[in-house]
Amino acid sequence: MQFIDLGAQRERIRDRLKAAIDQVVDDGRYILGPQVGEFEKQLAAYVGVRHCIACANGTDALLLPLLASGIGPGDAVFVPSFTFAATAEVVALAKAEPVFVDIDPVTYNIDIASLEAAIEMIRAEGRLKPKAIIPVDLFGLGADYASLEMIAARENLIVIEDAAQAIGGSVGDKMCGSFGFVGATSFYPAKPLGCYGDGGAMFTNDDAFAEKLRSYAFHGKGATQYDNIHVGINSRLDTIQAAILIEKLAILEDEMVARQAVHQRYAEGLGDVVTVAQVAAGSRSAWAQYAIETPNRDALKAHLQEQGIPSVIYYVKPLHSQVAYRGYPRAPGGLPVSESLPDRILCLPMHPYLGTEDQDRIISTIRNFVGSNAARIAAE
Numbered sequence: 001m002q003f004i005d006l007g008a009q010r011e012r013i014r015d016r017l018k019a020a021i022d023q024v025v026d027d028g029r030y031i032l033g034p035q036v037g038e039f040e041k042q043l044a045a046y047v048g049v050r051h052c053i054a055c056a057n058g059t060d061a062l063l064l065p066l067l068a069s070g071i072g073p074g075d076a077v078f079v080p081s082f083t084f085a086a087t088a089e090v091v092a093l094a095k096a097e098p099v100f101v102d103i104d105p106v107t108y109n110i111d112i113a114s115l116e117a118a119i120e121m122i123r124a125e126g127r128l129k130p131k132a133i134i135p136v137d138l139f140g141l142g143a144d145y146a147s148l149e150m151i152a153a154r155e156n157l158i159v160i161e162d163a164a165q166a167i168g169g170s171v172g173d174k175m176c177g178s179f180g181f182v183g184a185t186s187f188y189p190a191k192p193l194g195c196y197g198d199g200g201a202m203f204t205n206d207d208a209f210a211e212k213l214r215s216y217a218f219h220g221k222g223a224t225q226y227d228n229i230h231v232g233i234n235s236r237l238d239t240i241q242a243a244i245l246i247e248k249l250a251i252l253e254d255e256m257v258a259r260q261a262v263h264q265r266y267a268e269g270l271g272d273v274v275t276v277a278q279v280a281a282g283s284r285s286a287w288a289q290y291a292i293e294t295p296n297r298d299a300l301k302a303h304l305q306e307q308g309i310p311s312v313i314y315y316v317k318p319l320h321s322q323v324a325y326r327g328y329p330r331a332p333g334g335l336p337v338s339e340s341l342p343d344r345i346l347c348l349p350m351h352p353y354l355g356t357e358d359q360d361r362i363i364s365t366i367r368n369f370v371g372s373n374a375a376r377i378a379a380e
């Protein structure tokens with residue numbers, strides 16, 4: 001059994017992928033070939049934005065909006081602590097300071113009260129200037145954008161949506177990636193929309209900012225490639241990856257439907273024995289990960305492993321506790337949810353090709369484990 005079965009997807013579209021790759025190899029336009037523009041157009045339409053700008057990976061997709069906004073020394077950018085390192089890393093790379101905020105215990109996304117307290121603290125201290133919020137759509141579930149956009153407007157902050165895990169997810173009638181001033185995503189192979197290497201993209205409805213992002217991703221180019229108007233970086237999506245992504249995007253909606261069915265089966269099979277992932281009414285998670293919580297997590301993980309069932313702990317440590325990020329500010333009152341969740345959380349196999357037989361085995365293994373544990377505790 002696979003944690004994420006990329007092989008099943010590959011088998012499904014093998015011929016189309018091979019033809020798409022062959023075409024790129026034969027054409028010889030390996031950098032910024034026509035497939036890149038075509039993929040950008042298709043993904044912009046899917047996400048529902050005016051502009052999609054492809055780049056080399058999801059980390060650059062977060063860094064480039066910071067550079068293009070002029071965010072740097074003396075600036076504060078508010079980020080959740082329970083996320084992948086890239087969310088905070090880019091802020092430090094831009095020479096601004098990440099300010100760590102706690103997460104909501106149900107959605108695992110940035111906690112609004114903790115965010116408000118952190119903004120107030122930073123303003124009162126006066127050392128840093130609040131500039132941006134990077135909410136993360138963790139595990140594929142969109143953050144609370146209604147609240148975030150209200151706070152951002154009131155505090156004059158820009159919102160950079162980290163939708164690295166959430167392409168295919170939605171909140172209300174808007175797709176993840178389309179929230180905030182700019183959205184960022186990753187095409188790392190295991191993501192809901194993944195390529196066969198590194199890749200990323202940015203989304204915005206602002207024409208001038210889209211132009212700026214393209215420039216920063218291409219050595220700060222101006223009117224021509226050899227005209228440099230900004231200090232940028234080299235961050236492009238390979239043509240071959242764009243060709244692969246066009247084929248994968250064509251089946252993404254179908255895969256999203258399949259992921260919802262996997263979620264439903266887990267929720268029904270496990271909801272009374274462990275804490276299962278919750279989705280607010282009107283939202284659709286892209287289900288990059290399926291997380292459960294249980295007090296006996298380590299023993300359960302070991303038991304699953306014995307039964308040949310893979311599981312992963314995302315994340316073992318919140319970022320504000322990591323050596324590299326210990327020195328940065330954090331919301332007042334501490335980050336109790338981000339600190340305690342790593343002891344309870346466990347991510348189970350989740351992908352569109354998870355068969356019901358395999359899934360039922362995962363469910364019954366967990367149910368039996370929780371049941372026998374409860375019996376043992378009752379007998380003690």
Ligand SMILES: Cc1ncc(COP(=O)(O)O)c(C=O)c1O
Pocket residue numbers: 057058059060083084086087136162164165185186187188198199200
């Ligand atoms: C939440 C989040 N942000 C950013 C990234 C960075 O993406 P990449 O690995 O493509 O640089 C990832 C992916 O690993 C992620 O999960």
